[in-house]
Amino acid sequence: MAAELKPFQMELKPERTPRIESLYQYITSFKPGICIERAFYLTESYKKNMHLPVMVRRAKAIANVLDNMTIYILPGSLLAGNQASKPRWAPLFPEFDVEWMENEIIKGNPFYPWERPADKYDFDQGKTGELKAILDWWKGQTHTDRLRGRLPREALITHFDIKAVDIGAYFQGGDGHYSPDHKWLFEHGLQYIIDQCEDYLSKLDWSAPDSILKKDFYESAIISCKAVIRFAHRYAELAERLASEEKDETRRQELLRMAEICRRVPQYPARTFHEALQFMYFIHLCIQIEDNGAGISIGRYDQIMWDIYQKDLHEGRLTREQALELTENFYLQIYTLNKIRSWGDTDYFRGVPMFQNLTIGGQDPKTKSDSTNELSYIALEATANTRVPQPSLTVRFHRKTPLEFKIKVAEVIRLGMGLPSVFNDEVYIPALINRGYEIDDAYNYCIIGCVEPGVSGLLGGRTGGAWLNLTKILEMSLYNGRDPRTGITLHPNKNGKDLSTFSSFEEVKEAYLDQLVYYLTMEAILENTIDQCWEEYLEEPIAAIFGCPTTTIPRGKPLKKGGAKYDFTGQQTIGIANVANSLYAIKKLIFDDKVLTGAQLLHALETNFQDMTTNPTGPEIKAMCLNVPKYGNDIDEVDFIARDMLAYVANSLNKFKNTRYGRGPIGCIFHCSTSTVSSNTPFGKVCGATPDGRDAWTPVADGQSPMRGTDKKGPTAAIASVSKLNNILLSCGSLFNLKFVPEDLR
Incomplete structure (x- = not known):
């Protein structure tokens, strides 16, 4: 029989292992800030490669960022990867818009980011001159510049003056709003994608009118995959160096294991739960570095990770407690990621939301039966223990959702974090079928961004818009x-x-x-x-x-x-x-x-x-x-x-x-x-x-x-x-x- 709801839970303390408590304290000690490294290395590459096709140019620019940006490993973490030079710091994306950066970061109009009434960001003012040079180079050739030049007058007035429609997030930012096919990726590895693209490239029909565009696509895909692999190898080298300096034998072995994992994934398929999580985090991280769009979502975590979790349990490589700690570690790594919007756009996104949604529960797309499993409960416990707003935890309910699971969801909601959100399969699945989704795909939806349903690996972004x-x-x-x-x-x-x-x-x-x-x-x-x-x-x-x-x-x-x-x-x-x-x-x-x-x-x-x-x-x-x-x-x-x-x-x-x-x-x-x-x-x-x-x-x-x-x-x-x-x-x-x-x- 299902347990009754516990008493009101807001006062209940989280249950954290020493590792997770230490990580939590370390990460939350950082105030949000602004990092210019991405902007610097991106601009450096663009200056050299303006003659290249657009997609190849962009691939090389992001590769230059991944090859040169500061990397570090959080103290005690079992996962590697960072987005900016400090945890919770936000990289800049000058290719989209520099006007607001100049107004706010350089001129303090209407506020300097560190003086905002809310959602403040620190900035090393010693880097003002370096930032100004970057912004000056991008003036006249940003995404916003092009939009101002191409949109009809009425549309510009609608957005900027009347505000009947506001789409500022997509003037200043990129697409986002999709969920990668993490399971397919960690079962195949990036070397497989490189091999595929090289094969397609070798077999191009050069008489076809789209062959040049396909060439650009495959070349940029190969450049990008190789850059992500090199990025992971940088962490392997860092972990080995840290291990050589580490006096604690337990931590030294953890760092050596991390180095081994980063040399394998994401280049090759993940063999263990730990490797799969590291693979997922590298993929998620590199997407966030490429583009400043919101809503890059994890997908159905309990379904993506279930097979490899069961395999590790069966073969004795993993316990439930270790899986919970790794999941909590994963959550805290996700929480370190941050982005900054203009003050005007921040009004629409108060609280610095990243919309990195992670979905659990729901139904199996083949059998149409309940798919709640032990990882569903682990994901809930990880939210209750980490007490951070990202990833945004989402639960799918349907007519046959187990009562025990509903009780656990209610208990976590009663903590007062606003998580998890609850979504109704009986409404969402028919809505997707109504739009042309195949039935199995509709049953496999996850939540992307805030409340938008889509299928990992099949939806092309832009679930959010104006x-x-x-x-x-x-x-x-x-x-x-x-x-x-x-x-x-x-x-x-x-x-x-x-x-x-x-x-x-x-x-x-x-x-x-x-x-x-x-x-x-x-x-x-x-x-x-x-x-x-x-x-x-x-x-x-x-x-x-x-x-x-x-x-x-x-x-x-x-x-x-x-x-x-x-x-x-x-x-x-x-x-x-x-x-x-x-x-x-x-x-x-x-x-x-x-x-x-x-x-x-x-x-x-x-x-x-x-x-x-x-x-x-x-x-x-x-x-x-x-x-x-x-x-x-x-x-x-x-x-x-x-x-x-x-x-x-x-x-x-x-x-x-x-x-x-x-x-x-x-x-x-x-x-x-x-x-x-x-x-x-x-x-x-x-x-x-x-x-x-x-x-x-x-x-x-x-x-x-x-x-x-x-x-x-x-x-x-x-x-x-x-x-x-x-x-x-x-x-x-x-x-x-x-x-x-x-x-x-x-």
Whole structure:
């Protein structure tokens, strides 16, 4: 019989071995900082190789970084590998954008990184001159420079001025948002990829029109694999040197074993659990060094590692306790990785999230039976013991998930870390099948980034995308397409009316949906232009050969040229609760009960509910708006507005194609999620007062959660409201934040 839940657990101390405790204390003693080594060695290589094909040039640049960057082994760690010159320091990626780096790191505008109000980063100011020289070389030839030159005026205004769509993460950063095929990789080794690519290269049909592009791909893949192998060998040499100086015999033997492992993997297949973990970490690390995209995710850890874990147990090389300690060591190594965003973009990603998601639980893709195993529990225990926010632990539940496992998940959640997140197979699998996933692949999904489902080794990135500010779009529809904050009108309402002149609720909806389609079009323009620039100037060989090796290598195509099996462009819709509540308030107050006119409500919004001279006064109108029933209380009339408006977004997005359409992958359309991170706060800063009673410039609702303070009937009613949404349409992911104060869990 399953154990009962333990008492409220936030006060429970983690159970760490001396090694893990020492590692934890060492890693957390470092403040986040900025490392310029990657930027220096990348730029050094680019200066020498501008004549080379784009992909080969990039392969050589990353190889130069891996060959020359500072390396170290964390004290007591059983795994090798570092991303920057110190733990928790962030490398710089000047090839994407240097404007924000110059403004903030050099000029302190709006803040120096070490003086930020939040998410601060240290910087060795003695390296300012060196950094400035790097930034000066990149000016005029960054990803952002190209986007500014190629995007139409309306799309630039949408992003930079109105903020109906924000895609700053992909101006300043790369693709990310995929999960490598770790099991295939550590079962084959990088030498196998080198041999494959050399074979394909030798058999190229030079009369074929794509032969030159395939040559570039295979050459860059070979350069990259050899560089990663040399990178691992550098750690082998370092471990041997440290072992020769080590006085503690136990640690000396550990270092010698580490050297042996790093000489084998990732060049050759992993033979043990320890080797497989080291292999995975090298792959994960090199992807992070190549590109500053977020959401590089581990995949289904308990399934990837299960066979080799069982083999080691059976052959006596490993105990459960050792597997747990190695997993915790792996988690802490993942936590050392860091990236820095501009202050403006940081608003959308508070807390320095890396979205390195690790999935456990769920179902077997062949048998469709429960796949929970002992590694599922080990992964949970590792999160409970390390108490670090990365990797982001995700659990898949389904109808036959064992109760004992659910209890263990609940206990870890009760620690108060916000981990693990829980995802429902009964919703996610049909959503993926609805988008064209083969059934076995859909059953094998992991979570990538925040909430986005995909299959390790088969999905070509970009599960995340632009932030769509639904609240802003609704606001503009009430002003005949004008943004009241900036005064800009890009698209007047098709019916030419505003809130003071709408004659029916249908006209209100018509105006909103008209604005929505216009700004979805702007989003598609932004997304596809970014992808086109990536394809032309920043194709990434490491992402291609590690992300989707079973498709990119046979096709001779990187991800942005159609190398993946599945390819979708994702996006995030923000503020659906505000839209539903506002539309229902307009319907109820103006057209059903007729207690206000549209002109009265519009004036109240323009004056942020502050005008005391009107009858009713601004505060009285605000009270009326707040008292109208709200989404999140299991009230069909308002919940169905949320359902229908979100479904309209999802179905409208599907009509847009991405740049890989017709080039090989399944999908190649846009699809919708309700992921938010912290973007609801900066989006609220550009939105005036809204008919749901929300004050101007305050945060909007997150995800598909009710607007804070408006769900008054408890968590069950809130869940009932959310369950009415057409989540099958949200194949890019559903986010519902349900939070309890600690006292509620005692």
